Amino acid sequence: MKVVVAHNRYREAQPSGENVVVDSEITQLAAAGVEVVPFLRSSDEIPAMPATGKALLPISPSYAPTAQRDLDRLLAEHRPDVLHLHNPYPLISPWAIRTAHRHGVPVVHTVHNYRQVCSAGLYFRDGRICTDCRGRAIGLPGVRHRCYRGSRAQSAVMAATLAVHRSTWRSVDRFIALTSAVAEHLRGYGIPAERIVVKPNAIADPGPPSPIGDGFLFLGRLTPEKGIELLLDAWRRHPDGALGTLRIGGDGELRPLVEQAAAGRADIDFLGPLDRAGVRDALRATAVVLAVSTWHDVLPTVVIEALASGRAVLGTALGGIPYLIGLDAGAVRPGAGGQAGAVHPAGWVVAPEPAALAAALPSALANAAALAGAARTRYEQTFHPDVVMKQHLDIYAALTRR
Numbered sequence: 001m002k003v004v005v006a007h008n009r010y011r012e013a014q015p016s017g018e019n020v021v022v023d024s025e026i027t028q029l030a031a032a033g034v035e036v037v038p039f040l041r042s043s044d045e046i047p048a049m050p051a052t053g054k055a056l057l058p059i060s061p062s063y064a065p066t067a068q069r070d071l072d073r074l075l076a077e078h079r080p081d082v083l084h085l086h087n088p089y090p091l092i093s094p095w096a097i098r099t100a101h102r103h104g105v106p107v108v109h110t111v112h113n114y115r116q117v118c119s120a121g122l123y124f125r126d127g128r129i130c131t132d133c134r135g136r137a138i139g140l141p142g143v144r145h146r147c148y149r150g151s152r153a154q155s156a157v158m159a160a161t162l163a164v165h166r167s168t169w170r171s172v173d174r175f176i177a178l179t180s181a182v183a184e185h186l187r188g189y190g191i192p193a194e195r196i197v198v199k200p201n202a203i204a205d206p207g208p209p210s211p212i213g214d215g216f217l218f219l220g221r222l223t224p225e226k227g228i229e230l231l232l233d234a235w236r237r238h239p240d241g242a243l244g245t246l247r248i249g250g251d252g253e254l255r256p257l258v259e260q261a262a263a264g265r266a267d268i269d270f271l272g273p274l275d276r277a278g279v280r281d282a283l284r285a286t287a288v289v290l291a292v293s294t295w296h297d298v299l300p301t302v303v304i305e306a307l308a309s310g311r312a313v314l315g316t317a318l319g320g321i322p323y324l325i326g327l328d329a330g331a332v333r334p335g336a337g338g339q340a341g342a343v344h345p346a347g348w349v350v351a352p353e354p355a356a357l358a359a360a361l362p363s364a365l366a367n368a369a370a371l372a373g374a375a376r377t378r379y380e381q382t383f384h385p386d387v388v389m390k391q392h393l394d395i396y397a398a399l400t401r402r
Helices: 017-031 043-050 051-055 065-078 097-104 140-144 152-164 178-187 228-235 255-264 276-285 301-308 323-324 354-383 385-401
Strands: 002-009 035-042 083-084 109-112 174-175 197-200 216-219 245-251 268-272 288-291 312-316 346-352
Touching: 002 017, 002 043, 002 065, 017 035, 017 152, 017 174, 017 216, 017 301, 035 065, 065 097, 083 097, 083 174, 083 228, 097 109, 109 178, 109 276, 109 288, 109 385, 140 152, 174 178, 174 245, 174 385, 178 323, 197 268, 216 276, 216 354, 228 255, 245 276, 255 268, 268 346, 276 301, 288 301, 288 354, 301 354, 323 346, 346 354, 354 385
Parallel strands: 002 035, 002 083, 083 109, 109 174, 174 197, 216 245, 216 288, 245 268, 288 312, 312 346
Antiparallel strands: none
């Protein structure tokens, strides 16, 4: 089987889980015997573009003529079985779907965010969940609030692109929804259920879990939507040292807030940005991992990393977090004959409110050891590469048989 993987990489200066996922999938597909033909663009290319290329940037989200010419030649040369599209913006464009279909190539699209509807892709604005553009022919609220890159002009381009390509997106042959929450988003957008497959991302197996550590761990971007302010508010409702240590790893615009909190309390340890070895060490040291997003977080990889390490997760009841932990109706594992099997939850979810989170912290700490085995089992049954890649190949095979 031959597959073209198309992805517009995000800037390397802003670490992207999506870039990591695409790179990992390419490696896993090749290991599974799939011939992968990468069709990659990077937003880091933009500053070095010639003047003619920069002049075309305003229309790139809608059409991207250079990318379409290159993709047309690539499809004609390689005659792939499938085009697998990830992020098309801004240098590939959803027009790639039309180009593939013109060559008779079916298209799979992994949905990493909500950008079919929302210019920012987050359903989050000004510190709160926002769905003002949902159900509109054109997302004028997103233009008014400068939701795309803080620019009204660029937001207008993106809003127009989403309107122009509504029919393009609805022509995709198979959507991969990373969680049941994303599947619900797609159904609300008008995608028939039979063209949606729930298939999460996988991460490499870190090996048998170590005995649980102590306290809590937050790993992620230090930005409003990731809930660091919510967490600090909830943590301060307990006396210093009552819950062990809160370790915080990451970087972002709210870093000064975290540094101030760590300076004011002995039980907050700010780890700063962590490399892969640092993440592994932090996971080994903790008892509970926190996923306290205040937006409908699609698939926070830290939850899967926690489960793989045998660590229970305390999260907010938003987006894909309940699915990942095993606490929603879509969180089932394959059983005999393809039937749904039992799911043993690997953590807890609460409302994204300081009082609710503060109340859940002591209970989560007390019961962390009891859920360590369920956490590892959840990973092995749902997020292990062997499990996920089989689902992945089945999606391709169904399209090529058709």
